[in-house]
Amino acid sequence: MGRSYKHAIVIGASLGGLCAARVLSDVCERVTVYERDELPSGPENRAAVPQGRHVHLLMARGAQEFESLFPGLLDDMVADGVPILENRPDCIYFGAAGHVLGTAHRLQDEFTAYVPSRPMLEWQIRRRVLAIENVDVVHTSVTEPVYDAARGRVTGVLLDSDEMVPADLVVDAAGRGTRLPVWLEKWGYPRPQEDTVDVGIAYASQRVKIPDGLLAEKVVVAGASHEQRVGVGALFYEDGVWNVTTFGIAKAEPPQDFAQICAVADEILPAHFSSALRQGTPLGEMAFHKYPTSRWRRYDKLDRFPDGIFPFGDAVVSFNPTFGQGMTMTAIQAGNLRKVVESGAPDVAKRLAKSTAKTTYPVWMMTVIGDLALHDATTTDETPRWYKPVGSLFDQFLGAAETDPVLAEWFLRRFSLLDSLYMVPSARLVGRTIRHNMKLWLAEKRSA
Ligand SMILES: Cc1cc2nc3c(=O)[nH]c(=O)nc-3n(C[C@H](O)[C@H](O)[C@H](O)COP(=O)(O)OP(=O)(O)OC[C@H]3O[C@@H](n4cnc5c(N)ncnc54)[C@H](O)[C@@H]3O)c2cc1C
Structure with a gap:
């Protein structure tokens, strides 16, 4: 393939920046990725990615997308100890909005999922990008892009060393804290409209070594709900340690110590899991993180935008992390960029x-x-009036999925972003839900 660009600069070497660099390496003579954080030589947490200390669920779709960008990634991760979920129902306990899905039955169309920790996934991807001949990853901070008003385009970046580096393409993969809206305003462009939802989420995580043989599961999730405003996501990672993340929604306080984590587990997880957790040994300090607002910057709605730069990854959209979609959606953005x-x-x-x-x-x-x-959650944005009723109907769907494995399977596949990105059940599935709930309701009435 011909090289359309001489030099592309990527700001940020987290998952977004690394995926963008991978794609651009095929169409640019040279790609330089600038990262302000010191990059570890192994799968370790980084200060500038504090979310890495909390559970990161890699959706099955995300695994497929990353594999297509970096062939061999999944096998290498498994070789490095990353658990693989081939027989998903046996390995997963999944509760969403107060409903535990009926996955105890064998699913008809199982799919493979992987459970790398966030530092492991980022490191595996980083070492692949470092091996690309025309990509350099440099430890330095970008002060701002350089804008040429006469040409209406970005022509490079200014580093914090005051060096100006020219480029014909700059990618802003600086994460949700990006300053691109501010720079746009400074250059005389409109800022993007921001769609926001105030989710008021607070995370608290503890790594726990649980004695071998107590748990068959690798993924244990109990989402929060109106009634139970603190949820749990626990993943068994490649180092044989569980990362147990608790999260409060709508400003609910999560646990502050291991005893409180165990108390939440007693309340919302199966007894065998909370008993295993109590037999576990907490390792290291707890990690805390606040995530007040989900944010989608609507660059797609702008009429005017400078040439030579584009935002990427969380710099465009940062999803409520408790749904576990951010990394997968970043990989999907990379597919869009490639096209x-x-x-x-x-x-x-x-x-x-x-x-x-x-x-x-x-x-x-x-x-x-x-x-x-x-x-x-709340929002000051105008949202369609059908959102809330549809949410309530979905609650009924999840209720039926507790005891109907066909509905549970459909939900798990869509939640994993497989088959389609739309979580919209067909008329046949809606009918099945209604019939299922009617049967349950009649049975309850008869036994009352
Ligand atoms: C608490 C939490 C839990 C999450 N859980 C999940 C999950 O379960 N599953 C999932 O798929 N996703 C999850 N996510 C989302 C996921 O972490 C992000 O989608 C993913 O990290 C992609 O982000 P990014 O690369 O765009 O930005 P980031 O990961 O935020 O990285 C931005 C990078 O840019 C660098 N940078 C910033 N400014 C500069 C500068 N001026 N110069 C040089 N470098 C700079 C930073 O140092 C950083 O390395 C979670 C997020 C949070 C907050």
Whole structure:
């Protein structure tokens, strides 16, 4: 393939920046990734990615997308001890909005999932990017992009050493704290409209070594609900240690110590899990993180945008992390970027913003409906009036999925972003839900 660009600069070497660099390495003579954080030589947590200390669920779709960007990634992760969930129902306990899915039955169409810790996934990807011949990853902070007003385009970046580095393409993969909206305003462009949902989430996580043989599960999730405002997500990672993350929704305080984590587990997880947890040994300090607001910056709606730069990853959209979709959606953005740059069309930023909006919309809509209807979140944005009733109907769907494995399977596949990004059941499944709930209701009435 011909090289359309001489030099691309990527700001940020987290998952977003690394995926963008991978794609651009095929269409640029040279790619330089600048990262302000010191990058460890192994799978370790980083100060600038504090969320890495909390559970990161890699959706089955995300695993597929990362594998297509970095062939061999999944096998290498498994070789490095990353648990694989081939027989998912036996390994997973999954509760959503107060409903425990009926996955005790064998699912008809099982799918493979992987459980790498966030530092492991990032390191595996980072070492692959470091091995790409025309990509350099440099430890330094970018002060700001350089904007040429006469040409209406970004022409490089200014580093914190005061060095100016020219580039014909700059990618802002600086995460949700990006300053791109501020820079746009400074250069005379409109800031993007921001769709936001105040989710008021607070995370508290503890790594726990649980004695071998006590648990068959690798993934244990009990989402929060109106009634139970603290949820748990516990994952068994490659180092043989469980990361137990608790999270309060709508400003509910999560546990502050291990005893409180165990108390939450007693309340909302199966007895065998909370008993195993109590036999476990907490390792290291607890980690805390606040996530007040989900945010989608609507670059797709801007009429004017400078050439030579585009935002990527969480810099565009940061989803409620308790749904576990951010990394997968970043990988999907990378697929969008590949299509746009390989088409050779001009207006990369505009085309990417449009295609990313297309893939973001269904997933954003699903999380917003869930948050507003089931998680007591609020928003000052105008949302369609059907969001809340649809959320309540979905609650009924999840209720039926507790005892109907067909509905549970459908939900798990869609939640994992497989098959389609739209969490919209067919008329056949809606009918099945109604019939199932009617039967339960009649049985209850008869036995009352
Ligand atoms: C608490 C929490 C839990 C989460 N759980 C999940 C989960 O279960 N599953 C999931 O899929 N996703 C999850 N996510 C989302 C996931 O972490 C992100 O989607 C993912 O990290 C992609 O982000 P990114 O690369 O765009 O940005 P980030 O990971 O935020 O990285 C931005 C990078 O840019 C660098 N940078 C910033 N400014 C500069 C600068 N000026 N110069 C140089 N470098 C700079 C930073 O140092 C950092 O390395 C979670 C997020 C949070 C907050």
